[in-house]
Every structure is written in C-alpha cells, then in structure tokens.
Amino acid sequence: MKKLICLVLVMLLTFSLVACTTEDPAATTTKAAATTAKAEDTTAAPTEPGNELITVGFAQCKADESDWRKANTASMQDAFSEANGFSFTMADSNNDAAKQVADVQGFIDQEVDYIIIAAVNMDGWDTVLGNAKDAGIPVILMDRTINASPDLYVCWVGGGFYNEGVKATDWISTRFTADEEVGIVNLQGQLGASAQVGRSGALDDALAANSNWSLVARQTGEWSTDTAKEIMTSWIQQYGDDIDVVYAENDNMADGAIQALEEAGMKVGGDDGVAIISFDANRAYLQMTLEGKINCNVECNPQLGPKAAEIVMLLEEGGTPAKEESIDETAFYYDTITQEIIDARLY
Ligand code: GYE
Numbered sequence: 652m653k654k655l656i657c658l659v660l661v662m663l664l665t666f667s668l669v670a671c672t673t674e675d676p677a678a679t680t681t682k683a684a685a686t687t688a689k690a691e692d693t694t695a696a697p698t699e700p701g702n703e704l705i706t707v708g709f710a711q712c713k714a715d716e717s718d719w720r721k722a723n724t725a726s727m728q729d730a731f732s733e734a735n736g737f738s739f740t741m742a743d744s745n746n747d748a749a750k751q752v753a754d755v756q757g758f759i760d761q762e763v764d765y766i767i768i769a770a771v772n773m774d775g776w777d778t779v780l781g782n783a784k785d786a787g788i789p790v791i792l793m794d795r796t797i798n799a800s801p802d803l804y805v806c807w808v809g810g811g812f813y814n815e816g817v818k819a820t821d822w823i824s825t826r827f828t829a830d831e832e833v834g835i836v837n838l839q840g841q842l843g844a845s846a847q848v849g850r851s852g853a854l855d856d857a858l859a860a861n862s863n864w865s866l867v868a869r870q871t872g873e874w875s876t877d878t879a880k881e882i883m884t885s886w887i888q889q890y891g892d893d894i895d896v897v898y899a900e901n902d903n904m905a906d907g908a909i910q911a912l913e914e915a916g917m918k919v920g921g922d923d924g925v926a927i928i929s930f931d932a933n934r935a936y937l938q939m940t941l942e943g944k945i946n947c948n949v950e951c952n953p954q955l956g957p958k959a960a961e962i963v964m965l966l967e968e969g970g971t972p973a974k975e976e977s978i979d980e981t982a983f984y985y986d987t988i989t990q991e992i993i994d995a996r997l998y
Contacts, residue, residue, distance in 0.1 A: 704738040705765070705963065707731050708758030712771040712795070712844070713746040717874040717903045719931040722953035722998050723769070723794065730956030737960070746841055746873075748772040755779050759786050765963050768804075770795040772843040780804060789966055793959050796845040801974065805966065808958050808976040810951040812846045816853020818982045819928045822947040823896055826926055829863060834893040836886055837869040838879050838908060840900040846951075847871070850900045850930060867893055872904040879907030887915045896926045902936035902948070905929035909944050920944045920985060932983055937993045943985045950980045954998060 709731070714724045724741070731739035740763070744751035748771045756779050758766050766788055770776070773796065780803035783790050792807035827833045837854060840847035851869075858864050868886050872879035879899065886894065897912075899905035905927055909919050918924035921943040929936060932950040940948045955978065962972045983992070 704733060705736055705967065706738045706761075706763040707740070707765045707767060707963065708755070708761065708763040709739065709741045710751050710754045710758070710766065710768045710770075711741050711743050712751065712769050712841075714741070714743045716746060716841075717901055717931070718933045718935070719901060719903075719951065719953045720874070722933065723955060726954040726956035727767075727793075727959065728956070730960040735960065737963075744771055746771050748775060748843070752776070752779050756782065759783050759788060762786070763788060765789050765791065765966070767791045767793050767959055768795075768797075769793050770797045770845070771841065773798045773845050773848060774843065777803065791959060791962055793955050794846075806962060806972045806974050806976065808955060808962065809978065810846070810980055811977045812849025812951075813853050814849075814977075815930055815949045815951060815980060816850040817857075818949045819850075819898065819930070819947055820853055820857035822928070822982070822984065823857070823864070823926070824861070826946070827863075827895070829861075831863060833861070833864045833895050834867040834890070835864060835896040835898055836867050836883075836890070836894050838872040838882065838897065838899040838904040839869060840871065840874050840904075842871050846930075847900060854898055872899070872907065874901050874903060876903040876907040876910075879904035880911045881907075883908040883911035884915070887911060887917065894925055896928065898928045900930055902929050902931040902933050905936065905945055905948075906939070909939070920946050922986075933998060934993060934996050937983055937988065937996065940983050940985050941988050941990060941993060946985045947982060948984075949982045952978045952980060952998075 709727055711724060713720065715721055728739065731737040742754035742757065744754055751771050752775060755766060755768065759782050766783055768790065770792065776797050776799040780790055780799055784803055790804040792804055794809040796807055837851065839851055858866055867890050870882050872882055897908045899908055909927060912919045912925055920927050927945045929945045929948045930951055932948045936945060936948060939945045965972050
C-alpha cells in the first residue's frame, strides 16, 4: 500500500517535470494536488511503525559547484524526501573522484536499497560497481554518464551533452560566414566529467569541420565563476582581439568570462561584441541572454529528482526502466528570447 502511494506521488511529481519545464497552471495544480493527497492520507505515513522507508544513497559530485548543481541537489532532496517514502543520504565528494568511489563503497557497506551516482569522472567505476552488483544493489546514473560495462548499472537519465554542444556550434556557424576567421576560447568543465567530454567533443568536431575556426585557448574553469574570470583575464592580456567567441561549458563560467571582458572594456555579446556561448540556461543567465550578454544558452535541465525517484519506484514494482533516458532540451538566443519565456521557466 505504502509503495503504491509513493509510486502515485512520484508519478505526479514526474508529470510536473515531463509535462512542461515552463510554469503551467495544470502542473501547479498537480503538485498542489500531490501535496494535499499526501497530507490527507495519514494512513500511509511512511514513518509509522512497520512502514519501512526505501533507503537511497546518493553520490553527488560537488553539491555547490555551480548554480545548476545547487538546483540539481535540491531537486534530488525534494523528490527523495521522507514524506515521499525515502530515507535519503547524500555523500558530497567535493569533486574528488577517489572519494566518490569510496562514498559508493560506503553505501554498499550500509546495504542501502538503491545507489544513485552523479559521477565526477567517467572512469574508475568497474570494481565498486561490481561490488554493488554482487550485493544486489541497483545503481542508477543521474546526469553524468560513465565508462563502465552497462551490466554494472541499471540505467542513466540526464542531458545529451554532445548534442548540446552541437546546438552551440551550429549557432557559431550562423553568426560567422565561412570566409571570416573565428578565434574561439574554450572554458571547459571539470576534466573527465561526461558533461565536459561531450561539450568539448562537439566543439572539437566542429573545429575540424570548419577550417576558418581556430582554438585560441582552452582550459578547465572547474564550473566556477571566479576561476573562469581569472583565466579569461589572462587570455584577454595574451590574445585580446583574436578572441571572437567564448565557448563556456556552463553559466557560471560564462558569467566569469563576461565580467573579465567588461572589466577590460571589451564589447560583450549582442550583434558585434565577443560572442558568448553558455550551457545550463538557469533563469539568471537567461536574463543575461535577454540583455544580449550571452548570445546562445543551451539548456540542461537540473530537475532530475522526480525522474530518478520514478525509476526507483518502477524498480520497486519489479519494472524495467529504459537503459538510457535523455531529458528534452532546447536552446535560447539573445535575439529571440523574451521576458515571457524566462518568467515561465521553473529554474
Ligand atoms: O552543466 C554544470 C554542473 O553535469 C550538466 O555540471 C552538469 C554540469 C552543468 O556543475 O553547471
């Protein structure tokens, strides 16, 4: 009975995720209905004696590494609340890949029911995931993919990072003609994270396909505004007007680059400034896109909690989730975005 109520609740939550990423009266009503149904149904209170909670260990890469990650952490904590029937433990590896593997081993030793991983790095998972398999603990990959044998995890849900990169490089192709020299600097995410590998990979392929494009400089900005600002400040001193495009692999790093350019008195964004590419499309940075500071902002949805909870409940019911589920994503452009579009966003 309790798990059925959990399933209904999670399905309602997921409906609000999948139905629309923009504010929708129906969605709002759905969430409200979910909350009310839960509040009224005291017989199903999971904490009542005899009603065990589903135990979930979540290995987060670095809970506050970026605005996107903060939204993602909140989405997981909300979806896996005790009110929804879960006992949820998050381990924050602080982007230390070795620590994250140890965190997962810790969850195995605690004999949790499920393990969810947002992997710091794509490599190094075979042994510990083998241990989880031997222990009979299903592993779900959320957001980031890994290089491990697919039989070592149940499924992955997240963004299509390479395709996100293609959306960005397609925009560069519309901005510059084939006979214009285009100097690109690349602020990469944490090296080895699948989001970085996918987005950098798309840029590499586009650079190979466009002989008038050149990679002026590339470095990891660790997803951080401050680190990106420091790097961009030194690139401006070294390369100045050779920089036509900043390919920043998340909103925070795009912001850092913009600050450095503005402090150097360089024109940013718009029709004729240094073109700014960003990823994530968090609300504050969509505002900067509307202001013309960011030219192209490729969406990556952080609200993966309800979907991950839905997968756990499907497994609880003996179901089989899709091996891979890529969340729908779009892109926003400075010359077409509107305040209405931004106001309708959930994050
Ligand atoms: O782009 C960045 C976050 O894995 C998609 O990680 C995520 C990335 C996101 O820190 O802001």
